[in-house]
Amino acid sequence: MKNRIVIMTVGKTHSGKTTFAKLLEKHLANSVIIDQDNHAEFLATHYINLLPKTASNKLKYGLTKMIVDYAVKESDCHLILCNSNRNINGRTRFLDYYKSSGFKTVVVYFDIPEEILKDRLTASNRSSSILRTASNFEEVLIRQNLEEVVEPTKEEADYLFVIKKQQDVQIIVGDIVKLAQLK
Numbered sequence: 001m002k003n004r005i006v007i008m009t010v011g012k013t014h015s016g017k018t019t020f021a022k023l024l025e026k027h028l029a030n031s032v033i034i035d036q037d038n039h040a041e042f043l044a045t046h047y048i049n050l051l052p053k054t055a056s057n058k059l060k061y062g063l064t065k066m067i068v069d070y071a072v073k074e075s076d077c078h079l080i081l082c083n084s085n086r087n088i089n090g091r092t093r094f095l096d097y098y099k100s101s102g103f104k105t106v107v108v109y110f111d112i113p114e115e116i117l118k119d120r121l122t123a124s125n126r127s128s129s130i131l132r133t134a135s136n137f138e139e140v141l142i143r144q145n146l147e148e149v150v151e152p153t154k155e156e157a158d159y160l161f162v163i164k165k166q167q168d169v170q171i172i173v174g175d176i177v178k179l180a181q182l183k
Helices: 017-027 036-046 058-074 088-100 114-123 137-146 167-181
Strands: 005-010 031-034 078-081 104-110 159-163
Touching: 005 017, 005 088, 005 167, 017 031, 017 078, 017 104, 017 167, 031 058, 036 058, 058 078, 088 104, 104 167, 159 167
Parallel strands: 005 078, 005 104, 031 078, 104 159
Antiparallel strands: none
16 A cells, blocks of 8 residues: 555543544554554553563563554554654654655644543543553643643644544544545
């Protein structure tokens, strides 16, 4: 497949990145989700003694890099990157890698109001077993609110979509599916 797309989600915890990625995967033929939360859960389940207690989780990043490299070089799939991707330097580095590998790049930014995120956290029964340096997702959100973050811009990727409310999701999924069909 020559006309490959990489879709990078950007947003805080519980903003809807995983839900969006799963919906997009259902509608975007020949796509695969690459989600570091899945890698963290796998490692926490099977390799807990190898995980660092405080340092950077090089094992998780290495596993993700191996999966990404395989998907880029050995498959013809569209890629859906379902991570927070809030750091501009990391985003830029990854987007440049995909562009140099022939992908059209799409960033989907989840600009969800804080009160909605807090409501979702309260209602969530998501396991915190993947967390290493926070005890729960409320703590993750507090930390994310303290970070200096540069919001994605149109210049970063070939396409930028912003989700501000639930109604945006279906429209943006449809727009991305149309992009994949362009020659």
